[in-house]
Amino acid sequence: MPVPVNDLGYRSWNGKLGSASLRWLTIAAVGIRIVFKSQWIKRIMFVAWFPTLLVGGLFFFYEQYVENRDRFDKVADSQTDEGDPAASTRWSPDGDSVTDGIEGYSQVVTILQFFAPPGEVNHLVDAFSKEPDAARGEVWSFILLQMLRRTQGFAVLLLIGLIAPPLISRDIRSRAFLFYFSKPITRLDYLLGKFSVVGFYVGFVTILPALALYLFGVLLSPSLSVVLTTWDLPFRVITACLVAIVPSCLLPLMISSLTSESRFAGFAWFMIWILGYVGYQMVYRIALFQSEMQPGEFETIWRVVSLYDCLSYLQSWVMGLENNHGYALTLLTFVAGLSVFCVLVIQRRISAPLRA
Amino acid sequence: MLYQKIMATFAFEFSRSLTTSRIATSLVLALFAPVMLSLIGMTINIDNTRQQIPFPLIVLGIFHLLAIFLAVLLWATPVVFSELEAKTWTYLAIRPHGKLSSTLGKYLNAVFWATSTASVSLTLSCLIISRFRWDPRQLQPPNATSSPAMQEWMEILTHSSQPVIVWYSILPALLLGALALSSIFIHIGLITHKRGMVFALIYAVIETIFAFLPAVVRNFTVGYHLRNIAMKTARFSPPPDIDEQVLLSENSILFHILVLLVITLVHLGAAIYWLHSREYITAEES
Amino acid sequence: MIEFNSVTKFYGLVNGVNDVSMSLSPGAYGLLGPNGSGKTTLINLITGQLRPTIGRLRIFGEDPWGKEQMLRRIGLCPAVDVLYSNVSAFEWVNYQTRLIGFDWSEARERTHNALSTVGMTDAMHRKIGGYSLGMRQRTKLAQAIAHEPELLILDEPFNGLDPIGRQEMTELLRNYLGKNRSIFLASHVLHEVEEIKPALLLLSRGRLLAEGPPEEIREILASQQTHHENLRFGETGPVNRGKKNVADILIRSSDNYLLAQRLLAITRLQRIQMSPDETELTIGTTDLPLVCEQITRICASESIQVFELRPADGSLDELFSSLMKIHRGES
Numbered sequence: 024m025p026v027p028v029n030d031l032g033y034r035s036w037n038g039k040l041g042s043a044s045l046r047w048l049t050i051a052a053v054g055i056r057i058v059f060k061s062q063w064i065k066r067i068m069f070v071a072w073f074p075t076l077l078v079g080g081l082f083f084f085y086e087q088y089v090e091n092r093d094r095f096d097k098v099a100d101s102q103t104d105e106g107d108p109a110a111s112t113r114w115s116p117d118g119d120s121v122t123d124g125i126e127g128y129s130q131v132v133t134i135l136q137f138f139a140p141p142g143e144v145n146h147l148v149d150a151f152s153k154e155p156d157a158a159r160g161e162v163w164s165f166i167l168l169q170m171l172r173r174t175q176g177f178a179v180l181l182l183i184g185l186i187a188p189p190l191i192s193r194d195i196r197s198r199a200f201l202f203y204f205s206k207p208i209t210r211l212d213y214l215l216g217k218f219s220v221v222g223f224y225v226g227f228v229t230i231l232p233a234l235a236l237y238l239f240g241v242l243l244s245p246s247l248s249v250v251l252t253t254w255d256l257p258f259r260v261i262t263a264c265l266v267a268i269v270p271s272c273l274l275p276l277m278i279s280s281l282t283s284e285s286r287f288a289g290f291a292w293f294m295i296w297i298l299g300y301v302g303y304q305m306v307y308r309i310a311l312f313q314s315e316m317q318p319g320e321f322e323t324i325w326r327v328v329s330l331y332d333c334l335s336y337l338q339s340w341v342m343g344l345e346n347n348h349g350y351a352l353t354l355l356t357f358v359a360g361l362s363v364f365c366v367l368v369i370q371r372r373i374s375a376p377l378r379a
Numbered sequence: 380m381l382y383q384k385i386m387a388t389f390a391f392e393f394s395r396s397l398t399t400s401r402i403a404t405s406l407v408l409a410l411f412a413p414v415m416l417s418l419i420g421m422t423i424n425i426d427n428t429r430q431q432i433p434f435p436l437i438v439l440g441i442f443h444l445l446a447i448f449l450a451v452l453l454w455a456t457p458v459v460f461s462e463l464e465a466k467t468w469t470y471l472a473i474r475p476h477g478k479l480s481s482t483l484g485k486y487l488n489a490v491f492w493a494t495s496t497a498s499v500s501l502t503l504s505c506l507i508i509s510r511f512r513w514d515p516r517q518l519q520p521p522n523a524t525s526s527p528a529m530q531e532w533m534e535i536l537t538h539s540s541q542p543v544i545v546w547y548s549i550l551p552a553l554l555l556g557a558l559a560l561s562s563i564f565i566h567i568g569l570i571t572h573k574r575g576m577v578f579a580l581i582y583a584v585i586e587t588i589f590a591f592l593p594a595v596v597r598n599f600t601v602g603y604h605l606r607n608i609a610m611k612t613a614r615f616s617p618p619p620d621i622d623e624q625v626l627l628s629e630n631s632i633l634f635h636i637l638v639l640l641v642i643t644l645v646h647l648g649a650a651i652y653w654l655h656s657r658e659y660i661t662a663e664e665s
Numbered sequence: 666m667i668e669f670n671s672v673t674k675f676y677g678l679v680n681g682v683n684d685v686s687m688s689l690s691p692g693a694y695g696l697l698g699p700n701g702s703g704k705t706t707l708i709n710l711i712t713g714q715l716r717p718t719i720g721r722l723r724i725f726g727e728d729p730w731g732k733e734q735m736l737r738r739i740g741l742c743p744a745v746d747v748l749y750s751n752v753s754a755f756e757w758v759n760y761q762t763r764l765i766g767f768d769w770s771e772a773r774e775r776t777h778n779a780l781s782t783v784g785m786t787d788a789m790h791r792k793i794g795g796y797s798l799g800m801r802q803r804t805k806l807a808q809a810i811a812h813e814p815e816l817l818i819l820d821e822p823f824n825g826l827d828p829i830g831r832q833e834m835t836e837l838l839r840n841y842l843g844k845n846r847s848i849f850l851a852s853h854v855l856h857e858v859e860e861i862k863p864a865l866l867l868l869s870r871g872r873l874l875a876e877g878p879p880e881e882i883r884e885i886l887a888s889q890q891t892h893h894e895n896l897r898f899g900e901t902g903p904v905n906r907g908k909k910n911v912a913d914i915l916i917r918s919s920d921n922y923l924l925a926q927r928l929l930a931i932t933r934l935q936r937i938q939m940s941p942d943e944t945e946l947t948i949g950t951t952d953l954p955l956v957c958e959q960i961t962r963i964c965a966s967e968s969i970q971v972f973e974l975r976p977a978d979g980s981l982d983e984l985f986s987s988l989m990k991i992h993r994g995e996s
Contacts, residue, residue: 063577282400286453286576290404290449298449301441301445380766384766391752473736475737
């Protein structure tokens with residue numbers, strides 16, 4: 024009986040292949056699906072949207088205030104025309120003013136105080152009490168930035184701490200690179216796919232709520248002409264979020280690629296943020312205490328010690344709330360350098376099993 | 380018998396701990412406070428008269444509590460999860476009292492590493508601050524007339540800011556902090572497994588907030604008792620215009636030590652109960 | 666020694682072990698079953714790592730859950746690999762032995778003996794990370810036997826071993842049995858388990874399908890295959906011969922070449938294969954009774970001595986399939 028000899032050679036695929044430039048999407052989609060199975064991720068994402076409601080309320084009260092203020096101005100103007108001198112004093116920093124009585128004002132101030140320290144809030148209150156329409160762009164930018172920095176910042180820290188550490192370390196542990204790279208995908212596809220997994224979830228709790236709030240603000244405003252004065256805000260929001268997302272996602276992925284035990288990656292991620300933040304805050308506070316400088320005047324290169332403070336400053340700069348361009352560009356160069364470094368390390372680490 | 384097993388685990392875990400990555404992590408934690416103090420020295424070196432660290436007891440207390448927290452986060456939180464992740468839990472679980480002795484041995488290892496890392500850091504930090512000139516009178520405006528109460532507080536501040544006093548005031552707090560936080564984080568790690576670090580972090584944030592609330596809840600926090608132990612050992616008190624009870628309690632140091640030991644035992648007991656009542660093989664497979 | 670009384674174990678909604686009842690006295694037992702059949706769950710129940718959802722379980726007369734002292738009498742060599750890469754076999758086995766409760770010097774002595782028994786003396790001070798799979802298997806076995814347990818439980822001990830390693834492992838286990846100890850060996854490969862002559866326990870989908878000596882199990886298989894062949898030929902004729910219709914048998918004889926030649930001349934075979942070392946002949950046939958009859962005739966006429974004749978490994982699936990049918994009342 025003749026022994027059957029089977030053709031075990033490579034069989035070319037006759038079907039239609041997807042675009043090579045979109046193969047990373049497969050890695051990303053699978054990763055996103057796997058991560059979404061975690062109940063804790065769903066819970067954190069759900070809770071991370073809560074502050075949006077609060078900020079949405081702030082938008083609502085602000086626009087209510089603007090509208091009431093317009094009505095008040097018309098009445099006041101008519102009173103001034105009739106010779107009432109008291110109507111010209113609409114706001115004073117002590118808060119005991121006519122403006123306090125306008126509906127929406129006190130709610131806006133209360134919510135702002137919840138998000139930011141009094142020093143930062145006073146300046147803004149001053150601006151929108153005088154010219155609420157003109158200050159809208161600044162107020163909206165400030166509100167969105169505070170949300171991104173504070174509540175969303177903590178949510179992002181936790182989300183990345185849950186998602187990123189095992190993403191590459193697990194592949195190192197299970198030697199999954201051999202499976203990945205036996206397919207026609209490049210190392211860059213792999214990196215892009217993994218980056219997108221983290222980026223998707225971070226974007227979901229940062230970019231999406233911020234854009235939704237902008238839309239909400241526009242819908243609540245007195246007229247669509249608001250868009251003309253705030254058209255740049257969505258672009259600024261997206262850029263500000265990307266400035267934070269890129270290094271914040273690449274850094275834990277780099278750490279993940281350096282170990283096969285995900286707990287070390289998780290620990291290193293939290294350690295970098297906590298030590299950096301506490302260290303910088305301590306330097307910052309002591310420097311202010313010693314030198315009697317104002318908070319905004321302390322612009323030292325040591326800010327790079329704390330990734331949180333560094334990215335916060337850059338986000339603030341992108342949103343148009345900081346204007347020391349030279350300092351911002353220095354920090355941006357550092358962040359860009361860090362991101363490139365992370366990419367190079369990851370590329371090298373994921374190539375290691377192939378070189379061996 | 381159990382003691383021997385615990386010590387066997389401690390010895391084994393200690394030898395396993397001597398890897399480059401773990402030693403490097405400990406070095407980062409040990410050098411964090413000294414580097415930060417040097418950085419502060421460089422940053423605030425505006426003129427020589429102002430080169431100083433204000434309230435060294437508080438600054439070093441915060442830095443070293445952080446070092447203890449991070450060290451314990453790394454060493455204590457994943458004691459069971461690390462074995463489950465490496466699939467080596469079965470080997471420990473099939474020994475008589477293996478689960479208990481390995482967990483307690485790892486607990487000792489966590490306390491050892493956290494305490495030694497923080498002690499090295501504290502010693503280096505005290506050496507650094509001894510080089511700074513500290514004059515509490517600079518806290519006041521140059522032409523201010525000090526009240527007797529303020530004068531007295533300046534004396535207290537001067538005493539509690541001496542590097543040696545800072546060193547021996549913070550050191551026992553570090554040991555007790557490592558004992559208590561390790562037991563809490565082991566407990567958290569046993570319940571939450573691979574998400575242990577995230578939950579330990581959330582716990583730390585909540586604890587920090589509660590420790591500063593002038594309410595009953597602060598008695599259940601580790602930070603509050605550590606603060607009392609360190610400040611009372613250094614005989615530090617807040618400025619006369621601040622109510623002392625906002626920061627400190629009326630109880631003795633011994634009371635705070637006892638409370639911390641009770642917290643430690645309660646959490647260790649709960650962790651041991653959890654360890655024996657849960658099927659970890661199921662957790663590994665799920 | 667081991668008593669299961671209607672033991673069922675659920676993992677949430679998944680059934681790990683389903684209504685298992687058995688009573689095993691000291692001796693050697695081979696737990697056979699496909700992957701996912703519940704072998705590891707059964708072992709975890711025996712070692713007290715899992716608590717039965719329903720039913721009663723006794724090991725050495727005691728409920729193993731929470732009876733930690735009982736674990737002194739048990740040695741377990743789990744299927745999972747040792748992943749402490751930066752410690753040596755000696756350090757690890759010594760640590761495991763100390764956890765049993767031996768003092769420092771006795772633990773060292775026992776560790777030395779155990780590693781020597783498994784042939785790891787030369788490499789015992791090297792880091793485990795640099796070991797081959799076979800060395801890690803032997804290290805795992807050393808930690809299980811260092812305290813000389815009454816009952817040695819092994820979960821897939823032959824995984825990843827080369828033929829020489831398998832032979833050595835078999836020898837080790839036979840020697841261990843010779844010291845009046847019990848072995849409980851879980852595997853999904855029939856002939857590996859058979860080498861140590863155990864009573865077989867056949868587990869599938871969490872249920873104990875059959876228990877008994879290998880000969881009895883083989884009888885079931887042979888009778889089922891014959892029965893199936895008859896049914897197939899009766900229903901569809903010889904044209905419909907799918908892969909499942911072919912039964913493989915393995916023969917070791919004094920002249921495998923001559924036997925193969927004669928068989929091919931008189932019988933239609935689906936396949937015939939000689940092992941690389943030419944000691945085993947594997948025959949695939951759709952007519953097992955006829956081929957067995959022919960083999961008997963050829964051996965008698967050509968004076969060929971048959972040392973072994975048994976279903977090949979692949980027949981284990983057939984065996985389980987047959988037993989499942991018996992359980993469902995289909996045959």
